[in-house]
Amino acid sequence: MHRLSALATLVLLIALFSFGNPAFLSVNNGLTILLQTSVIGLLAIGMTLVIITGGIDLSVGSVLALAGVVAGLAIKAGAPVPLGMALGVAAGAACGAVNGFVITKMRITPFVATLGMMMVARGLALQLTGAAPISRLGNTFGTLGNGSLFRIVEEGANGFPRVVFPGIPYPVILLAVLALGGAYLLNRRSIGRHIYAVGSNEEAARLSGVRVDATKIWAYTASGALAGVAGMVLMSRLVTVQPNEGVMYELDAIAASVIGGASLMGGVGSISGSMIGAFIIGVLRNGLNMAGTSAFIQQIVIGVVVIAAVFIDQMRNRQ
Amino acid sequence: MSPPLVAMHGIEKHFGGVEAVRDVSVALNPGEVVGVLGHNGAGKSCLMRILSGAMAASGGHIEVDGKPVRIDSPQDARAHGIETIYQTLALANHLDAPANLFLGRELKTRWGNLDDRRMLSEARKALHRLNPNFKNLGDPVARLSGGQRQVIAIARAIYFDVKILIMDEPTAALGPSETAMVADLIKTLKAEGIGIFLVSHDMHDVFDLCDRVMVMNKGANVGDHDIRDVTKDDVLSLIVKGTLPEGWAPRRAVA
Numbered sequence: 001m002h003r004l005s006a007l008a009t010l011v012l013l014i015a016l017f018s019f020g021n022p023a024f025l026s027v028n029n030g031l032t033i034l035l036q037t038s039v040i041g042l043l044a045i046g047m048t049l050v051i052i053t054g055g056i057d058l059s060v061g062s063v064l065a066l067a068g069v070v071a072g073l074a075i076k077a078g079a080p081v082p083l084g085m086a087l088g089v090a091a092g093a094a095c096g097a098v099n100g101f102v103i104t105k106m107r108i109t110p111f112v113a114t115l116g117m118m119m120v121a122r123g124l125a126l127q128l129t130g131a132a133p134i135s136r137l138g139n140t141f142g143t144l145g146n147g148s149l150f151r152i153v154e155e156g157a158n159g160f161p162r163v164v165f166p167g168i169p170y171p172v173i174l175l176a177v178l179a180l181g182g183a184y185l186l187n188r189r190s191i192g193r194h195i196y197a198v199g200s201n202e203e204a205a206r207l208s209g210v211r212v213d214a215t216k217i218w219a220y221t222a223s224g225a226l227a228g229v230a231g232m233v234l235m236s237r238l239v240t241v242q243p244n245e246g247v248m249y250e251l252d253a254i255a256a257s258v259i260g261g262a263s264l265m266g267g268v269g270s271i272s273g274s275m276i277g278a279f280i281i282g283v284l285r286n287g288l289n290m291a292g293t294s295a296f297i298q299q300i301v302i303g304v305v306v307i308a309a310v311f312i313d314q315m316r317n318r319q
Numbered sequence: 320m321s322p323p324l325v326a327m328h329g330i331e332k333h334f335g336g337v338e339a340v341r342d343v344s345v346a347l348n349p350g351e352v353v354g355v356l357g358h359n360g361a362g363k364s365c366l367m368r369i370l371s372g373a374m375a376a377s378g379g380h381i382e383v384d385g386k387p388v389r390i391d392s393p394q395d396a397r398a399h400g401i402e403t404i405y406q407t408l409a410l411a412n413h414l415d416a417p418a419n420l421f422l423g424r425e426l427k428t429r430w431g432n433l434d435d436r437r438m439l440s441e442a443r444k445a446l447h448r449l450n451p452n453f454k455n456l457g458d459p460v461a462r463l464s465g466g467q468r469q470v471i472a473i474a475r476a477i478y479f480d481v482k483i484l485i486m487d488e489p490t491a492a493l494g495p496s497e498t499a500m501v502a503d504l505i506k507t508l509k510a511e512g513i514g515i516f517l518v519s520h521d522m523h524d525v526f527d528l529c530d531r532v533m534v535m536n537k538g539a540n541v542g543d544h545d546i547r548d549v550t551k552d553d554v555l556s557l558i559v560k561g562t563l564p565e566g567w568a569p570r571r572a573v574a
Binding site: 187188189190192193194196197199200201203204205206207208209210267268 | 371373392393394397403405407408409410411412413414418419422423424425427431432433475
């Protein structure tokens with residue numbers, strides 16, 4: 001129900017922006033939006049898992065940067081690009097596992113635990129690099145972020161290459177695959193069922209034999225790993241590791257989940273909803289950009305949208 | 320004589336300096352219904368939570384079928400055939416009835432996916448056995464009535480291979496017809512040789528359904544009697560004062 005209205009909002013926004021600017025509805029711009037949204041989308045998958053357990057993960061923006069730094073340093077040290085990226089994702093997962101451990105075993109609230117991790121991971125990323133970007137990582141490092149599938153180029157009449165279809169960017173394919181995977185785990189596997197149960201009624205889940213701590217640690221680890229993947233995509237797009245990238249990205253990811261119907265009280269949410277939420281934010285940014293709206297006004301608009309989405313949802317639930 | 324289904328020996332539970340359960344021993348035989356009575360805070364819920372694995376005891380030990388067992392978690396208790404219907408029902412409000420019924424023990428397909436279709440059909444059977452009018456199995460249980468929620472909690476406890484059933488105030492949220500259904504169910508389970516601990520405040524239920532009563536007062540077991548040996552006034556005296564009335568003798572001997 002919520003997803004339908006969110007989807008309707010998305011369609012409405014697209015219609016509105018296309019009406020205002022015909023260039024908005026072009027294949028190229030569509031692919032640009034997909035590409036721009038992929039990082040937030042990846043973060044939103046993990047964030048949704050965590051929010052459904054009744055938690056929150058404020059560390060994803062910093063973990064994204066730290067994962068990038070780990071990958072960058074590994075590649076600089078001579079590791080092949082795929083191995084370096086795998087190490088980066090593993091570093092993200094490790095940060096998430098620490099979050100899960102601190103929350104379940106040390107009994108620190110998710111807000112505080114991940115706030116701490118947000119600072120620790122950012123500090124580590126800056127300390128390891130001396131706050132300087134890591135560049136000259138080679139062309140292969142840029143493939144994930146800049147390459148695309150089914151790119152069709154033909155020679156034009158004038159002898160110059162002409163791009164018939166720019167191709168589906170790899171980050172978009174990655175987002176689609178991971179979103180489907182996340183939705184599959186959440187809906188078809190017992191770990192997903194347990195994530196909902198823990199967020200809905202933790203004590204009931206425990207009494208029913210659900211391993212509550214293991215379930216939460218799983219969710220935070222997944223969120224960390226996805227932040228790592230998002231870091232790889234972002235840094236690859238820049239072909240440079242920026243240790244100060246990803247600031248405030250966690251808030252976009254939370255906004256995407258919440259617009260998509262996830263409840264911060266736990267027990268409610270879906271990957272498909274969060275993807276729609278991520279694209280609402282992406283379309284808004286892109287459309288407002290094309291309309292020449294300033295970045296500051298964009299922030300105001302997105303802030304209002306988040307509050308409105310939650311308000312409308314609450315109104316409906318009260319009926 | 321065969322050993323009791325379950326025997327708790329010298330169970331202790333301390334919270335800091337507070338002794339919630341003091342050296343309590345109690346046994347339960349196959350096909351026996353034992354009423355567990357006492358004031359709020361007398362320790363009866365604590366004792367039952369220890370048996371169901373929801374709480375760790377500070378001391379004492381538990382035997383199932385004469386063999387000592389460790390019950391450290393609800394999973395352990397279930398592995399020994401101990402099922403519990405909690406007073407709070409312990410349901411996940413956002414999940415539907417089948418998901419709640421199979422929570423922690425989901426049915427899976429060959430590939431390890433959730434087998435929602437089989438869980439739905441099994442849940443329908445189990446729920447209809449208790450309440451033939453049970454519909455909207457796909458709704459989150461938050462939207463169901465108190466009686467329907469209670470039925471789910473009961474179905475969850477008896478669907479699996481139960482030997483020892485703990486019922487904590489099972490009729491508190493129920494109307495008269497549903498209460499009668501629970502009473503019938505207790506008799507059926509009893510005939511199947513299942514042992515039941517019935518925690519209740521309702522003296523009428525206890526005298527109707529139980530073979531034995533066990534009364535707790537300030538954490539201690541102050542009386543464990545065949546139901547035929549006591550009257551309601553005797554039990555009340557145990558609950559309130561912790562002792563039987565003066566000059567009490569087993570009522571059967573007197574009669």
